[in-house]
Amino acid sequence: MIVGLLFIATLSFSQKVGIVRSAETQEYISGAYVLSESGYSCYTDSLGVFQVASIQMGERLTIVAAGFQTFYSKYSGIGQVIELTVAMNVQMPLVITAGPSVVFSSDTWNVGDFMWDANGELMLLVYEKEKRWKRQEDAHRTILENVRIAFYSGTQSQQQWVSMHMNENAIGFYHQFPGEVIIEGEKNHYLKIEEHLVLLPDSIFKPHFKPVVEKLNGQDYVVTDYHPDFPAFSYYRAPQDSQWVPLHYIQDEKEMELFRSEYKYLGPREKMEAFQFELDNKIDKEIIGAYMSGFPSKPYHSPIYAPLILLGDTILVFDHLHDEVTMYNRLGEKLNKKPCHHHIKKGIGKWMGEVWRDPITLKLYTAYEKSGHVKWFEMDVLNDELIPCIELAYRYCEKIKVRNGEVFFVYRPFESSQKRYLYKQKIIHE
DSSP: OOEEEOOOTTSOTTSOEEEEEETTTOOBOTTOEEEETTSOEEEOOTTSEEEOTTOOTTOEEEEEOTTBOOEEEEOOSTTEEEEEOBOSOTTSOOOOOOOOEEEEOOSSOEEEEEEEOTTOOEEEEEEEEEOOOOSGGGTTSOOEEEEEEEEEESOGGGOEEEEEEOSSOEEEEOOSSTTSOEEEESSOEEEEETTEEEEEOHHHHHHHTTTEEEEOSTTOEEEEOOOTTSSEEEEEEEOTTSOOEEEEEEEOHHHHHHHHHGGGGSOHHHHHHHHHHHHHHOOOHHHHHHHHTTGGGSTTOOOOOOOEEEETTEEEEEETTTTEEEEEETTSOEEEEEEOOTTSOSSSOEEEEEEEEOTTTOOEEEEEEETTEEEEEEEETTTTEEEEEEEOSSSSOEEEEEETTEEEEEEOOTTOSOOOEEEEEEOOOO
């Protein structure tokens, strides 16, 4: 393979361009996929010309074309010519995986979180720097300083990014309440209404927003009494102007036994305090005793992950404790129960502990991680199977979400000066 330089007089010097052609025939190769080290990508046109945005001198390029060997090169300037060699076995089809493309980048702002509003418009939470935590209770969360909420504004033909400043440090978007844009600040929660942020006091947020996990018909919701420190919880249907109606109950039986046994090991004074608390608040003294002993911070406690996902007219509850998924209709009537083992597959890495729903295609996905590499799978719930898809292009991606057949994630190259960018990568089956 020969890499040379060729001046292209007909192209502007401000563009980052080059040419891909065949080393054997010198013919231009159209449709070759060109990916830069910083995540920008494009395809060559009918003359083999590629134009990659924001590429730097010396940056690594990856070039993939059907029937040719994958080629790696460093970008050496405008007019670079890259010659590809025909693959040894041209009869074997070459699988081209979609590389990532940049959705949002900035030299000033990092992407801390992102989501889509009820109209499908992308919202970004961008920040300047991260706060160094000084208190132990802040060690488990990342607090972002100098935060702005960025979104598109204007007519469809003249949209542009606009942003509004937050007067408080932030943690990210609050994703549990569907259909509303809520920002979780360091101390408060805020609701975005048009181009304004409205403070949500705890007296409103906790009883009306925090329990909600899914919206059904009209003003009907699915709510929950889930708490990460307790080894059991329930889902309920909450019709308008009605009390919560039980839908599904989940309990970690082994941990519940350990949880309640903590009361036995309290001293006489602590037992008396727990008993008095039971009389005053009608809460079981064994539950009080477990919290008094610090059970949630012990190594054998782990929060339950049993997500409820609305898929069309069907409610799915994934009970990973008991390896089963239960299906209900929107009225809360039980339809079916199926085994599920997508979380305990062997030989493909560590399960990432999440099920993703594509709100557009209504497909379900999950992922496994191995040495930072994320392998993506589509879930066939009815047959309890995983369909292999792509591997994300970068290691240790953050804030992974899926929409309209694409995986979105936040990434910053290791030990680089680049800010955290938002990328997307098309989902393709193997």
